[in-house]
Amino acid sequence: MKLKFLELKDNYAKILFEDTAPYFVNAIRRTLIADIPKLAIETVTIYDNTSALFDEIIAHRLGMIPLPTRLDLLNFRKECACGGKGCPSCTVHY
Structure with missing residues (x-):
């Protein structure tokens, strides 16, 4: 090779x-x-879906979107001081 x-x-x-x-x-x-390492959508809450697509399909498609991020500003959940519970240092909320 x-x-x-x-x-x-x-x-x-x-x-x-x-x-x-x-x-x-x-x-x-x-x-x-x-x-x-990459940032991805993990949890999606859909309150009222009036589209032709099922909630699961929409959530899956959102999870496949690449999200540009500055990984030097975020901690990995398993390495964060919060113990992986989710805080502003290891979690992004949209």
């Missing part, structure tokens, strides 16, 4: 893989997606 970094920045990388199987590169991609 040959690996060549075409671009490398603080929050972006462009890598060329040669002489390798697609499943191996896909495994690396999945690992990167799983291990990069």
